[in-house]
Amino acid sequence: MLYALGNFDHEYLQSRNMMKTKTESSFLYKGLGFPIELEHVAMICINGEWMPKIDVRKIADEAIKKLAIQEERLTGNQVKFIRSYFSMTLREFGKTVVHESHTAVNKWEKCGNDITNMNENTEQVLRIYIIEQTQTKTQAEQENFYSNFKKSKVFVNAERKNPKPIRLNLCA
Numbered sequence: 001m002l003y004a005l006g007n008f009d010h011e012y013l014q015s016r017n018m019m020k021t022k023t024e025s026s027f028l029y030k031g032l033g034f035p036i037e038l039e040h041v042a043m044i045c046i047n048g049e050w051m052p053k054i055d056v057r058k059i060a061d062e063a064i065k066k067l068a069i070q071e072e073r074l075t076g077n078q079v080k081f082i083r084s085y086f087s088m089t090l091r092e093f094g095k096t097v098v099h100e101s102h103t104a105v106n107k108w109e110k111c112g113n114d115i116t117n118m119n120e121n122t123e124q125v126l127r128i129y130i131i132e133q134t135q136t137k138t139q140a141e142q143e144n145f146y147s148n149f150k151k152s153k154v155f156v157n158a159e160r161k162n163p164k165p166i167r168l169n170l171c172a
Contacts, residue, residue, distance in 0.1 A: 020045040033077040035165035068130040069151040072163035076111030127152040
């Protein structure tokens with residue numbers, strides 16, 4: 001398990017009774033470059049500071065799926081996360097995913113926490129790519145693909161505003 005608090009040995013701290021724990025009903029995590037509201041987060045106290053005990057990879061895996069179907073347009077930081085999640089350079093992402101130049105991708109990413117000026121059709125292609133890459137490994141997932149594809153179009157008629165934090169329940 002990865003910890004947002006660094007490379008502490010969890011078992012060592014627990015065995016020494018050096019670790020206080022609690023559960024937060026809601027925690028705003030920004031470690032992926034954009035806000036994610038985590039529900040039911042285990043927290044540990046280290047040197048008087050409460051830190052989340054989270055599996056960053058699990059959060060990334062869930063967040064990428066949520067981005068494909070979020071109601072609002074994507075922000076620059078969300079586009080950067082998507083590109084990083086799939087381990088692609090600007091050029092590779094531009095050429096193989098969104099069929100745009102690397103300078104266009106860079107321009108979108110520079111929007112930071114603001115929504116991009118990406119063409120709606122391009123954003124739809126990006127969302128479909130996410131669904132295809134993350135949710136079509138099994139037969140059941142392939143059957144669910146079309147349902148998620150329809151959900152991914154929800155942003156098209158949405159008001160042009162920055163998205164709310166993605167919400168993940170860690171107890172699920």
